[in-house]
Amino acid sequence: GGALSTTGLRPGVRQYQAGDVAGLRACLEDWLTNPGALGEAATQVQQAARSLRSWQSTAIDFQRALEDLLPPPDPTTFDSDWLALREPADHLARNKRLLSEVLVWAEQDYCHPGVLSGHHAPPLLVVDLGTGTGSNARYLVPAMTVPQRWVLLDQDEHLLALAGERLQHLDVPLETHACHLNAKRLAGQIPDGTRLITASALIDLMSEDWLEALAVAATRHNAGVFIVLSYAGNVELSPADQDDDWIRETVNEHQHNDKGTGAALGPSATNYLKQQLELRDYQVSVAPSPWRLTPAQSALQRALLEGWRDAVMQQSPSERQRAERWFGLRLKQADEQSLSIRVEHEDLFARPARDGVA
Ligand SMILES: C[S@@+](CC[C@H](N)C(=O)[O-])C[C@H]1O[C@@H](n2cnc3c(N)ncnc32)[C@H](O)[C@@H]1O
Known part of the structure; x- marks a missing residue:
């Protein structure tokens, strides 16, 4: 019919x-x-x-047709659909060896004061910066073996409300607070008693000042720092194309644009934060957490390519034709499920000098 x-x-x-x-x-x-x-x-x-053809491809056609008529997207806001699409790939990509270091540290940190005083220690207070819809907590809460309490901070009230709903099933106390995390106030925005400061897919958006302030704030709270899935600047597509390097370089240049806290460090963020933490006697480990997107992950590939497309068009408007050829080819390959994409990310774990653990 x-x-x-x-x-x-x-x-x-x-x-x-x-x-x-x-x-x-x-x-x-x-x-x-x-x-x-x-x-x-x-x-x-x-x-x-x-x-x-799917409804999604039709919607994308509409979006592209309207592109030149609409103002450029706001670089400080994130779409909840994009965050939902990337969550499974993020969880798979996270570096499991570094995670186990964090879990061991958290157990030692939790047990230590309790053992010394003979009292039950309070739950480990974890603060998630730029929480979005709560992906980081969804992954870490069930992985951690100690009693926990979470505070989730984000500037976007809509995303925070979704986080609250989508984390309800987790059996830990958690609070959400809407705030713009800024270099001048960061130490005060992180609550007293915080033992672990964490964030996912965040620090490549941040400026030098902000990352330095994070290291200062962590030191002041004497807290561990666990920052995952920061973009590391390298991308590989298979099959390869002559313009892959040009696209990657242009996307990486665009990464340095201001995302609300000053010029963003993009792919250099992890290394910069590592130096700032080491200056303050933290022991820092960095480990890879790449996305390995298979041809079957065409929806995420498409969304990723669309994001790069916006970035390249903004960064190099005079090279539109060259970019259109590349994106046309890559989007077609994504739709036909004949494309693999590897995107390098990095995870960082830093333990404070005064660990409280012998
Ligand atoms: C790429 S999303 C990552 C969200 C989430 N951590 C995840 O892994 O799905 C970045 C998040 O950081 C938030 N954000 C960016 N800059 C911020 C700032 N200066 N203060 C507070 N939140 C910020 C955005 O609203 C967004 O939710």
């Missing part, structure tokens, strides 16, 4: 007149008694499905 009777006219699809149960029965009987024909139909229909 309806439009399907036209759009369904594809290899591998059998149709019957709506209401004609005998006709339907004949189709089914044919396939059930002839597995070879059923297998062939399944293969054909899977191939045909690849060329089907």
